[in-house]
Amino acid sequence: MxxxxxxxxxxxxxxxxxxxxxxxxxxxxxxxTASEQEANGMATLLWILGLLLLAVLPHSLHIREDRxxxxxxxxxxxxxxxxxxxxxxxxxxLASLAFTTVYLTAWxxxxxxxxxxxxxxxxxxxxxxxxxxxxxxPMPFVLRWGAKGLLGSLGLLMAGFFLYVFLVxxxxxxxxxxxxxxxxxxLRHAAFPAYLSLGLxxxxxxxLGTAFYGVSCWTLERVDA
Amino acid sequence: xxxxxxxFRSVTKRWPTFRLEATDLDLPGGxxxxxxxxxxxxxxxxxxxxxxxxxxxxxxxxxxGRDFSDGGAELRRCIxxxxxxxxxxPELRLRALKEVQAxxxxxxxxxxxxxxxxxxxxxxxxxxxxxxxxxxxxxxxTLALARNAELLVLDEPTTGLDPVFRRELLQRLSxxxxxxxxxxxxxxxxxxxxxxxxxxxxxxxxxxxAFCQDQxxxxxxxxxxxxxxxxxxxxxxxxxxxxxxxxxxxxxxxxDGEGLRRRFEGRALxxxxxxxxxxxxxxxxxxxxx
Numbered sequence: 001m002x003x004x005x006x007x008x009x010x011x012x013x014x015x016x017x018x019x020x021x022x023x024x025x026x027x028x029x030x031x032x033t034a035s036e037q038e039a040n041g042m043a044t045l046l047w048i049l050g051l052l053l054l055a056v057l058p059h060s061l062h063i064r065e066d067r068x069x070x071x072x073x074x075x076x077x078x079x080x081x082x083x084x085x086x087x088x089x090x091x092x093x094l095a096s097l098a099f100t101t102v103y104l105t106a107w108x109x110x111x112x113x114x115x116x117x118x119x120x121x122x123x124x125x126x127x128x129x130x131x132x133x134x135x136x137x138p139m140p141f142v143l144r145w146g147a148k149g150l151l152g153s154l155g156l157l158m159a160g161f162f163l164y165v166f167l168v169x170x171x172x173x174x175x176x177x178x179x180x181x182x183x184x185x186x187l188r189h190a191a192f193p194a195y196l197s198l199g200l201x202x203x204x205x206x207x208l209g210t211a212f213y214g215v216s217c218w219t220l221e222r223v224d225a
Numbered sequence: 226x227x228x229x230x231x232x233f234r235s236v237t238k239r240w241p242t243f244r245l246e247a248t249d250l251d252l253p254g255g256x257x258x259x260x261x262x263x264x265x266x267x268x269x270x271x272x273x274x275x276x277x278x279x280x281x282x283x284x285x286x287x288x289x290g291r292d293f294s295d296g297g298a299e300l301r302r303c304i305x306x307x308x309x310x311x312x313x314x315p316e317l318r319l320r321a322l323k324e325v326q327a328x329x330x331x332x333x334x335x336x337x338x339x340x341x342x343x344x345x346x347x348x349x350x351x352x353x354x355x356x357x358x359x360x361x362x363x364x365x366x367t368l369a370l371a372r373n374a375e376l377l378v379l380d381e382p383t384t385g386l387d388p389v390f391r392r393e394l395l396q397r398l399s400x401x402x403x404x405x406x407x408x409x410x411x412x413x414x415x416x417x418x419x420x421x422x423x424x425x426x427x428x429x430x431x432x433x434x435a436f437c438q439d440q441x442x443x444x445x446x447x448x449x450x451x452x453x454x455x456x457x458x459x460x461x462x463x464x465x466x467x468x469x470x471x472x473x474x475x476x477x478x479x480x481d482g483e484g485l486r487r488r489f490e491g492r493a494l495x496x497x498x499x500x501x502x503x504x505x506x507x508x509x510x511x512x513x514x515x
Contacts, residue, residue, distance in 0.1 A: 012314045069312035
């Protein structure tokens with residue numbers, strides 16, 4: 001049934017998807033035409049930007065259906081609501097995977113030898129964190145409140161980030177030792193063996209993502225169309 | 226007693242501004258059930274509850290003996306639904322929209338869909354954005370009728386349709402339920418639609434089911450009473466289920482025709498109430514005694 005849902009979205013939103021597909025090719029073109037130094041500078045930024053935009057793609061599809069009034073049609077299909085949530089997560093993951101594939105291909109085919117810095121990005125858990133922050137975390141908000149939910153959840157995130165920066169910069173001294181630095185210290189040095197540190201940096205976003213998936217399913221079950 | 230094809234048992238839904246009160250409704254196979262009521266009476270809510278678009282606050286909905294809360298998705302496979310205002314992605318052609326829908330149903334009948342499209346005067350190459358409300362409803366009907374669904378749920382399907390097509394559609398719906406295992410539940414404002422084709426009528430008023438009766442029983446039960454205002458003595462209103470007064474007299478709906486005939490002794494006119502009379506006198510703006 002997930003396959004039918006995916007094909008449904010590919011048909012209904014092909015214009016949006018074609019526009020989104022344009023993005024990796026734009027990236028490819030930029031990397032291909034830029035000088036090596038420029039390309040190195042641009043690559044990471046474009047990759048992060050691309051991942052970010054593609055991570056919010058499922059939200060934009062859901063919001064579009066909400067605006068067009070076709071969500072009732074989706075929910076009256078013989079599918080369970082959690083399958084719709086799985087569809088949205090799958091769309092985000094597939095879009096990000098496709099973009100990363102294009103990114104890798106661009107570096108391997110267009111730049112010889114491929115820059116290690118570029119390839120190193122892929123071995124970090126950064127994509128997973130991006131997907132967590134921009135795909136999984138806003139999902140329950142989008143499913144419940146549509147566009148307002150997306151803006152609200154990202155606004156909340158930004159507010160939290162700025163509050164954190166403010167406290168670190170101007171808050172009491174105790175806050176200057178940031179939790180990120182503390183966590184980083186634990187992971188890097190004493191507390192855990194290397195494989196456990198690796199497991200945590202990859203496992204933690206996966207765990208949080210699973211939690212947001214559960215909350216998204218719970219939310220969508222309670223949404224009236 | 227055999228289990229009806231569809232059964233609502235004490236189904237309730239509460240919103241801040243509207244409540245659908247504990248509703249019990251049965252629809253056996255082989256019947257068309259017409260759902261009547263004024264705007265905001267709860268017709269669409271009831272149909273949305275059935276389709277899982279709205280979550281009930283209480284009660285159960287059973288289809289073929291199975292509870293919707295257990296197997297909603299599987300049960301919806303046997304149900305075809307046409308919403309009151311069908312919406313489609315405007316830039317897509319009807320052919321593409323059909324492809325999307327057909328993929329979800331094993332009982333999809335392509336030849337039948339093509340026949341329906343031709344009968345309803347629709348071109349598969351048309352874009353959904355070019356269709357009027359009536360045309361969109363027609364297209365939604367082709368998607369619903371091209372399956373051999375056991376239950377057809379139609380929310381005001383005749384709104385926006387011309388009288389000729391409306392009649393054709395009602396004839397088609399009657400033909401659909403020749404198979405005793407199938408049934409149709411549809412809501413409408415147009416009482417003549419119900420009088421022509423419907424076997425059983427349910428009337429919703431302010432979120433409550435006022436009655437659910439077979440057409441024959443309905444004709445035998447309800448009487449329209451007309452008379453002068455001088456007849457509205459204290460206590461008489463208790464016999465009425467709905468009452469409207471004008472400066473010249475009153476019109477009332479009642480069940481106990483014989484009792485009123487004796488009471489008024491020829492001073493009031495009593496006649497069989499039409500569905501229109503029932504809708505008007507039980508609808509908003511009327512005084513409800515019982």
